[in-house]
Amino acid sequence: MKFFYILDGKKIKKWLLIISIAFVTASILYIQQIANESVFSNDLGPKAIYRVENKKNELALTFDISWGETNAIPILNVLKKHDVKATFFLSASWAERHPRIVKKIVEDGHEIGSMGYEYKNYTELERGKIIRDLAQAKKVFDTLGMKHVSFLRVPTGNFNKNVLKTVHSFGYTVVHWSVDSKDWLNPGVNSIVQNVTENAKSGDIVLLHASDSAKQTAQALEQIIIWMKKEGYKSVPISDLVNNAHIKSKEIK
Template identity: 90%
Template structure:
C-alpha cells in the first residue's frame, strides 16, 4: 500500500518562519550568556586586567621590584605611615635574595604578585622556557611561605596570547596597568606626581617601582597619597579592587 502526502505551501512557510525566529532568539540568548562570562576566560580570547569599574573611589597602587633593597624599605615605610595597602609584583630571583623584605611586605598587610623568576621578556622566550621560569618562581615563593600568587605582571610588561595561555595554566591572572607614573625614568618628583594625579580615577591600576633604580618614587609616593586622601581615594590591593567590581580587560591577539 502506498501513502501520499499533500504538502501545504502556506503551512511550510509558517513553520519555517517559526523555526527561524526560535533559532535567532536562541542565538541572541547564547551570545548574551557568553558576554556575561568572567573576563578571566580565554574565550573568545585571553585578556589582561588593566582597570576596573569601581564606584568606591579605590585605586590600586602597584610596585614592581627586581633590584636593590633600599628603596623598597623606604616605600614600605611611607605606605605604613599613611595606612595604605598595595600590591608588590616581585621578581622571584630578587625575592630569593631578600627574604627579609618579602616578610615585611607580607607582615605590613600588602599583597604579593609574581613577575616570574629571571625578569625576562616572555614574548621573546619559547613556551618551555616560560614554563620553567614560572615553575622556578613558584618554587621560590612556596619556600618563602607564599603559597599562592593569583596575579602576575609580565616581566618588562610585554605579553601576547601565547604568554597569557601559559600564565593561565599556572593559575595566574595577568595584571597590567592603566596609569603609568613613569617613575623608572626618574623625571623628577613633581613629574611623577603629575603623571599619577592628572590621570588616575577610581578603579585605576597605577604602575610604580620600588627597585633602587627608581630613586624618586618614595618622595613622590608621599605626595600621591596625600592627594588621594584629599580627593577621597583609598589605596587597596588588586584583590580588593577586583572584588565585586566590573573588570575591564583588553583582548590580546
C-alpha cells in the same frame, strides 16, 4: 476545487540534509569567530586586568621590584606612615636574594604578586621556557611561605595571546596597569606626581617601582598619597579592587 500535495520522501530527506549541513557549518564558523576574538573581549579565554569599574573610590597602587635593596624600605615606610595597602609584584630571583624585605612587605599587610623568576620578555620565549620560569618562581614563593600567589605581572609588561594562555594555564591572573607613573625614568618628583594625579581615578591600577632604578618614587609617593586622601581615594590590594567589580580589558592581537 481541492488540491493535493504529494510529498516526495527522498526530496524531503535531501532538503533536511542540506539544512543540517548549513546549520552545522554556521555553528562551526560562529565558534571559530569566538575563538579568534581577543582573549580580552570574551569570557572564554584568559584576560589581563588593566583597570576595573569601581564605585567605591578605590584604586590600586602597585610596585614592581626586580633588583636592589635601597628603595623598597623607604617606600614601605611611607605606606606604613599613611596606613596604605598596596600590591608588590616581585621577581622571584630578587625575592630569593632579599627574604628580609619580602617578609616586611608581607608583615606590613601588602599583597604579593609574581613577576616570574628571571626578568625576561615572555613574548621572546618559547612556551616551555615560560613554564619553567613560572615553576621556578612558584618554588621560591612557596619556600618563602607564600603558597597562594594568584596575580602575575608579566616581566617587561609585554605579552600576547600565547603568553596569556600559558600564564593562565599555570593558574595566574595577569595584571597590567592603566596609569603609568614613569618613575623608572626618574623625571623628577613633580613629574611622577603629575603623571599619577592627572590620570588616576577610581578603579585604576597605578604602576610604580620599588627597584633601585627608581630613585624618586618614595618622595613622589608621599605626595601621591596626600593627593589621594584629599580627593577621597583609597588604595587597596589588587584582590580587593577586582572583587565584585567589572573588569576592564583591552584587545590583544
